[in-house]
Amino acid sequence: MPLVLEQVSYTYRSHEGNVEALKEISLQLREGGFLGIIGHTGSGKSTLLQLMCGLFSPTAGRILLDGADIALKQTRRRLHTEVGMAFQYPEHQLFAPTVAQDVGFSARNAGMDSEEVEQRVRRALKLVGLDYERFATLSPFDLSGGEKRRVALAGVIATEPRVLILDEPTAGLDPAGRLGMLATIERFCQLGMSIVMVSHDMDDIARFAQEVLVLRDGSCVMQGHPSEVFSHTDELRAINLGVPKSEEYAASLRKSGLPLPQGILTLNALADAIVAAVRPEQGADHGKGDCRADGRADCRADGRADGRADGREAARGL
Numbered sequence: 001m002p003l004v005l006e007q008v009s010y011t012y013r014s015h016e017g018n019v020e021a022l023k024e025i026s027l028q029l030r031e032g033g034f035l036g037i038i039g040h041t042g043s044g045k046s047t048l049l050q051l052m053c054g055l056f057s058p059t060a061g062r063i064l065l066d067g068a069d070i071a072l073k074q075t076r077r078r079l080h081t082e083v084g085m086a087f088q089y090p091e092h093q094l095f096a097p098t099v100a101q102d103v104g105f106s107a108r109n110a111g112m113d114s115e116e117v118e119q120r121v122r123r124a125l126k127l128v129g130l131d132y133e134r135f136a137t138l139s140p141f142d143l144s145g146g147e148k149r150r151v152a153l154a155g156v157i158a159t160e161p162r163v164l165i166l167d168e169p170t171a172g173l174d175p176a177g178r179l180g181m182l183a184t185i186e187r188f189c190q191l192g193m194s195i196v197m198v199s200h201d202m203d204d205i206a207r208f209a210q211e212v213l214v215l216r217d218g219s220c221v222m223q224g225h226p227s228e229v230f231s232h233t234d235e236l237r238a239i240n241l242g243v244p245k246s247e248e249y250a251a252s253l254r255k256s257g258l259p260l261p262q263g264i265l266t267l268n269a270l271a272d273a274i275v276a277a278v279r280p281e282q283g284a285d286h287g288k289g290d291c292r293a294d295g296r297a298d299c300r301a302d303g304r305a306d307g308r309a310d311g312r313e314a315a316r317g318l
C-alpha cells in the first residue's frame with residue numbers, strides 16, 4: 001500500500017487566525033490504484049494533496065509510505081523521490097529557456113548524468129504525448145495552454161515517481177488541451193501508476209477513479225467506489241457537487257419510469273443500460289460488452305494485463 005492516511009488533520013495557523021482545513025481524514029491508495037478526490041471550493045482538496053506529497057506535516061494523525069511514517073527523516077526523503085505532484089496550474093512554474101531543460105531540471109538536480117537526463121526527458125515527453133524532436137528545443141512559453149501543462153507534467157514524471165498526484169489537471173484548458181491531458185492520464189493508468197487526482201469534473205472522476213473521496217468543509221462525507229458514491233445524487237447536489245452526465249441523464253429517465261440501475265458512470269454504460277431496460281433479451285448481450293466499452297474498465301484491464309504494477313518500471317520499459 002504506497003500511501004495510507006490515518007486520522008489526518010491539518011490547521012493553517014496565522015496572525016489572522018486558524019483555519020481547520022482538514023479533519024480526521026483516513027484513506028488508502030493501493031498500488032496501481034486511482035483515487036479521485038472531489039469537494040466544493042475550499043473543502044480542503046489541495047491541502048490534502050500537499051500533505052500527501054510531504055509539503056506540510058499533519059497537525060494530527062499519520063501518513064505512511066509503504067507502512068513507514070513520513071514524519072521519519074528517511075521515509076520523508078523517500079517520499080520526495082517516490083511521490084510526484086503536479087500542482088494546480090503547474091505551467092505557472094515553467095521557467096527554463098527550452099522544453100528539454102525544463103523537463104530535465106529535477107532529474108539533473110538529482111545528480112543524473114546528461115545521457116540519463118536526456119533519456120528521461122524523451123520518455124517523459126512521449127508519455128505526455130509530445131514529440132521530442134519537435135518540442136525539445138522550443139521555448140515552453142511559446143506553446144499552447146494544453147502543451148504547456150503537459151510539459152510541466154513531463155517535468156514531474158521525468159523523475160519517475162511511483163505515485164502521481166494531480167491537482168485539477170484539466171482545469172482551464174480548451175477542449176483540445178483537455179483531450180490531450182485526458183489521453184495522457186489514460187496512458188499513466190495503462191502503465192499501472194498509482195494516482196491521486198482532484199477534479200471538479202465528475203465525468204473525469206467517473207472515467208478513471210476506482211475509489212472516490214468526497215470532502216465537505218475539511219471532513220470526509222463519503223468514500224467508496226464511484227458507482228456507489230455517484231448514486232447519491234441528492235446528497236452530492238446538497239453540497240454543490242454534480243454527478244457524471246450519464247448518471248444525470250439516467251436519473252431523469254428513471255423519473256420517467258425506465259428501470260435503470262444506479263451508478264451508471266459512462267455514456268456507453270448508459271446506452272447499454274437503456275437497451276437492456278427496453279429490450280431485456282438484446283440488452284443482456286450488450287451488457288457483456290459494457291466493460292470493454294467503458295473507458296475506465298478498459299484502461300484498468302490494459303494496465304493489469306501488462307503485469308506492470310510499478311509506474312517507474314513501466315515508464316522505463318517504454
Ligand SMILES: Nc1ncnc2c1ncn2[C@@H]1O[C@H](COP(=O)(O)OP(=O)(O)OP(=O)(O)O)[C@@H](O)[C@H]1O
Nearest residue numbers: 012014019021039040041042043044045046047048
Ligand atoms: N496558506 C493558507 N493559509 C490559511 N488558510 C488557507 C491557506 N491555504 C488554504 N487555506 C484555507 O484552507 C481551506 C482549504 O483550502 P484548499 O486550498 O485546500 O481548498 P480546495 O478544496 O483545494 O479549494 P479549490 O477547489 O478552490 O482549489 C480553505 O478554507 C482555505 O481558505
Ligand SMILES: [Mg+2]
Nearest residue numbers: 045046047088
Ligand atoms: Mg485546490
